[in-house]
Amino acid sequence: MDEKYDYSVFTTICTIEICITTKEILIHRVNSCSSEASTRYLPFMYKLTTSDFFYSIEEGDIIYGALMKKHYKEYPTNKHYNYVPNFMETLYRMYVNSCQKNPITKDDMTLLSAIKAFLAKIYPHQLEQASDLSTIQFVFILPSTKFTAKDFSEKFFRPILAETPWIGSNDPSKKVLFFDKLESLFYYFNRRKGSYFDLKRERKYMICNLQNIVESSKLSITINITKALYDPDFIAASKKSVALLSQTIILSPKPLSPAVTFEISVPRSVDTLLKISKFLFLKVFADSNEEIMGNNTISDYYLYDNKYYTGRFMHNLITAIITTNYENDLECGINTEKFSNQGYWLNQLSEMQKKKLNAITYREFFAFSMDLEMTDVEKRIIEYMKENDIEENIHGIFIINEQYMKFSLNEDFYDISNTYATAYKHCDMIYSIKAGKTIKKILNNSRRFYGEICQLSIDEHSHTEGCAYKALKMIELSSRLAKPKVLKTSAINKSNKTDDSHPALLQSCTKKTTFIDKIQPYGYFVEANINCNNEIKMYLNQVIETNTENEEPEKSTLSICDDGCKIADIYDSMSDNVWEIAKQCAVNDSSSMELSQYNDFKSKLTNIARNIMLDEDRRLLN
Known part of the structure; x- marks a missing residue:
């Protein structure tokens, strides 16, 4: 196996997901040698930071992270700081300028130094204390395919990372990989094989991704048309072996047309969350339909303690409901067994409360939010499909709602106090789900394709799960291709003395350790x-x-x-196989060979094999 594709030297991967719409960088460390997602996550799970920052042209220092930026805005200094909203786009602009042979300006030199300093500061130094760095593989999950083009990622971005702690001077190229979000999503689909995720090779798929934009009341919709093909790394590593490809394969996306992205406005209202919280409270928890808590505000039902539940219980329940993949059926009841974190909810509600919750349909839950104006969205989608002439042969459509509710780094972007920031986030998530439902209806009404349409929500771990799945399959492939390392045990004579010519690696507990x-x-x-x-x-x-x-x-x-076997059985098996081959090659008629001839042949062959496996002192060797 080519050393470039041998991931077996790594036991964990550290993903760095750069999210443009949420302006966050999510860092996870997971076990890449386990097939079960529940066993992947290690004690140091993730680090969070914002992806935008300020830098000083005069002194080169930077301000990054939610707390530092908030402090800077509240207590501005005499220094002049420039704002970098999206450092990846800035790097790509510099890359394009370099391709056009444009000289780099002094301002860009300062900006590039600031980006390098920012990348160095977000490096999680906790990794050095948590495990051996040589066993960690870094995977950058970049926002779009243009950032993973080899000319940019390998020739421009990698050298920049080499000037930061992310890449050491002696690190091989496989130490740091670059995937775009479409690739990591496809790898996630590979792991989630099932009715909705059963990708087929050479089939075309539409991926419609919905994400909320944190600094505005808008929803970003990105559409990709792609074909599922054998993963190029997997093909190269297996050397196109049909036997290996017939086992577990990895499919990756090949974009067939440029992605299209557009935005729509979504209403934000604390009153929406008040209605939803009060509705759930009365239906599931209250002793009567007329019961009122406190001052009848959102805090009384959504954020604060009351006699029925404590703290952020209602907040967590609404999050679980929104992020549930409920098999695309609005008429089904809300079932805690369908929650993505169903283990947590196992004992959070009584059986009676679960029964009451199950009596509420998802249509009733979403009815408290306003309908969205989607006329322009429908027009854009239909035009895009006609321009690319791909309606008839789309095998499947995935409508993805990216729901990163756990994180609250950018609450200052929500123009309201932090107390109600999560209410606005929940509004965004609800309207993202409703927009996805409308898009599904649009596609169903205009469909001339035979594929299924699946709408699902993914969380902050999904892209990391996809990357970990690919790493696991590459490790399994290297295990099948690698030559086994054979270590000999020592030969023990009757006096129990060790023969120094054979190292006793497995003889004692100490040496086995x-x-x-x-x-x-x-x-x-x-x-x-x-x-x-x-x-x-x-x-x-x-x-x-x-x-x-x-x-x-x-x-x-x-x-x-x-498992075990008798050596005599091996001799018999060897003899049987050699005898059959000898009969096929014999000049004389094989039917004339008698049983006595075979027994004589087997006896002689067994003696030869036995002598080969014995040393001069007649001791059996491995």
Whole structure:
């Protein structure tokens, strides 16, 4: 396997997702060697920061992060600071200028230095304390495909990162990868195989992505037309092996036309959340339909304690309802078992409260929000589909609502006190869902394609999950292609003395521990034991890593399965196969060969094989 595609040296990945619409950078560290998403997340889960910043032209210092920016706005200094709303677009502009051979200006030099300083400051130094950096693979999830074009990502962006802690001087190229959000989304679909996510190779798909823009009451809608193809990295790593591709494959997107992005206005109203909160309160919790809490304000039902629930309980419940993928059916009841975090809600509500909640349909829940004006959206979508002439052969349409409710870095963008910032966010999320429903209706009414339309919500972990899934499949591929490392045990004579010519790597507990220290956590190894009874016992083990009382990592093994056989059975199998081949190659008629001839042949071949496996002292070797 080409060293470039061998990800087996990495046990975790650290994703850096750059979100333009929310102006946030989300950093997650997850285990890339586990097939179960629930076991991926490590103690250091994520770091958050804003993607915009201020920089001083005179001194070069920068102001970044929600708290620093808020302090700067409230207490301005005498220094003059320039604002950088989107550093990726700034870098791309510089890249285009360099391609056109335009000389870089002094202001751009200062700005480039500020961007490098910003990238250095957002580096999570906690990683150095959490684990061995050599086992971490960094994946930058960039906003669009233009940023992952190799001329930009490899020749322009990578050298910039090399001047920051993100890339070391001796790091291989596979240490840092660049995916766009469409790619990471497709990898997420690969992991979520099912009725809605069953991607087919060579089929075309429409991806309609909806995201709220934090500094305005607007919703961004981006449409991509793409074809699902074998992932190029997976193809290159497997060397186009049909046998390997017939097992687990990875499909990645190939854009067929330029993406189109447009915006629509959405109404924000605290009164909407008051109506929803009070409706849920009366239907699920209240003793009577006329009960009123406190001053009958949003705080009384949505944010503060009352005698039925505490703190942000109603806020969390509304978030769970909004982000639930309810099988595209507005008439179904709200079921906690459909919540994305259903484990959390297992004991948060009584059985009676769950029953009352289930009696409420999603149509009733969304009825409290206003209808959106989508005439222009319908016109833009129909025009886009006709321009690209792809209506008849679209295999499936995904309408994606990106719901990052957990994060509150940019609450200052919501022109209201922080107390009600989450209410505005919930409004944005609700209207994003309603816009998606309207788009689905538009596509259904105008459809001339045979594919399914699926609307779903994804959270802040989904893009990371997609990247981790690809890393896992690349590691599995390298495991199938890599040559096994065979370590010999020592030969033990009757006096129990160790033969120095064969290192006893597995003989003692101490030396076995030394051996597994050389294997990455979650890696596998096979231990084969040959005993004096001519039996071979093989054990498949997995290396696991735990923390001691001193918080020091310690490796141990977990037995997966075992198997065994008699050496005599191996001799019989060898003899049978060689005899069959010999009969096919024989000049004489094979039917004339007698059983006595076969037994004589097997006896001689067994003696030869036995002698090969014994050393001069007649001791059986592995």
